[in-house]
Amino acid sequence: MAEGIGLLRVDTPFLVGPVNVWLIEDDPLTLVDTGANTGTTLLQLRSLLAERGHGLADVGRIVVTHQHLDHMGLAGPLAAISGAEVVGFTGMDAYLADGPASALREERFDRDLMRHHGTSEDTVLGWWAARPDTRGFASEAPDVRTVADGDVLEFAGRTLHVHHRPGHSPSDLVLHDRERGTLLVGDHLLDGHPPVPVIHPPLPGAAPLGLPDPASPAAIAGERSVTARGSALLDLRASLRRTRGLGAAVALTGHGDVVPDIVANVDRRLAEHDAAAERLLAELVARGPGSAGELRLRVAPNGRSHPFFGLCDVLGTLDQLVDEGAATTTTDDGPPRYAAR
Numbered sequence: 001m002a003e004g005i006g007l008l009r010v011d012t013p014f015l016v017g018p019v020n021v022w023l024i025e026d027d028p029l030t031l032v033d034t035g036a037n038t039g040t041t042l043l044q045l046r047s048l049l050a051e052r053g054h055g056l057a058d059v060g061r062i063v064v065t066h067q068h069l070d071h072m073g074l075a076g077p078l079a080a081i082s083g084a085e086v087v088g089f090t091g092m093d094a095y096l097a098d099g100p101a102s103a104l105r106e107e108r109f110d111r112d113l114m115r116h117h118g119t120s121e122d123t124v125l126g127w128w129a130a131r132p133d134t135r136g137f138a139s140e141a142p143d144v145r146t147v148a149d150g151d152v153l154e155f156a157g158r159t160l161h162v163h164h165r166p167g168h169s170p171s172d173l174v175l176h177d178r179e180r181g182t183l184l185v186g187d188h189l190l191d192g193h194p195p196v197p198v199i200h201p202p203l204p205g206a207a208p209l210g211l212p213d214p215a216s217p218a219a220i221a222g223e224r225s226v227t228a229r230g231s232a233l234l235d236l237r238a239s240l241r242r243t244r245g246l247g248a249a250v251a252l253t254g255h256g257d258v259v260p261d262i263v264a265n266v267d268r269r270l271a272e273h274d275a276a277a278e279r280l281l282a283e284l285v286a287r288g289p290g291s292a293g294e295l296r297l298r299v300a301p302n303g304r305s306h307p308f309f310g311l312c313d314v315l316g317t318l319d320q321l322v323d324e325g326a327a328t329t330t331t332d333d334g335p336p337r338y339a340a341r
């Protein structure tokens with residue numbers, strides 16, 4: 001694995017399965033991500049730490065790679081037990097101060113987005129009824145230290161450079177150990193299932209939806225056309241290219257195996273996006289325009305992911321087609337409809 005970094009893999013109550021918590025055995029003793037806020041997770045972390053000669057109270061720093069419950073849910077209880085500082089991207093102080101309220105806000109946003117894009121009401125309500133109340137898997141972490149792109153986290157024996165990598169979520173961070181060629185990436189890179197470009201409401205203090213953020217990587221790279229909302233996929237693609245350029249060797253991921261070849265992984269993801277765009281364009285040409293909700297059913301009728309994540313995938317692909325000039329969108333009455341140009 002990586003020098004001085006151990007893997008503590010804990011279960012989650014979610015479809016995604018276990019999550020990787022990374023333990024940096026340095027001063028301060030640091031957890032990168034936490035797992036969800038469940039008693040099982042806490043007990044698993046306690047015994048995995050004990051196997052390495054540490055107690056929960058020894059943890060001095062907790063870095064949250066992004067705002068998803070399986071990565072940050074237990075931050076509050078862990079900080080309360082250990083007195084550790086919690087570190088996250090700009091806006092995560094307000095977000096984590098009342099994690100349950102933030103989780104509820106996300107759920108409402110997700111449902112609104114599904115309805116807005118033509119998802120039937122039985123799908124919207126049926127899938128949420130089948131979900132546990134996510135608020136309970138979040139927690140309250142009152143004192144979060146925020147970091148931004150270009151900041152550094154100092155340890156006695158290493159320096160981690162902080163990079164903002166929006167796309168999978170607006171708060172995604174990767175931590176770069178230049179000396180060892182190691183990246184801690186959360187869900188920005190994954191070896192298995194491609195990271196979903198999850199659409200979120202803006203972080204506390206960030207620009208409201210509808211106004212493209214001129215500081216986003218996609219805007220800086222000139223890759224984002226001005227659309228009615230930000231594009232998680234276009235942000236993700238710009239972020240992936242920036243990560244590709246870091247020259248790091250190994251990525252320690254938020255789920256599953258490590259990514260042993262970052263350049264190959266990024267190239268595979270970008271190619272997958274291009275292939276999805278080609279397939280969806282062919283569908284629009286062959287069977288005509290549709291809303292994103294309809295198109296999700298047309299291209300993946302038996303999709304096994306939550307329909308919200310399926311919708312995010314389709315919207316991302318549609319953003320790419322619009323951005324490349326291959327498709328157009330109209331918003332008269334009802335849900336926005338997409339057509340081949």
Ligand SMILES: [Zn+2]
Nearest residue numbers: 066068168187
């Ligand atoms: Zn995630």
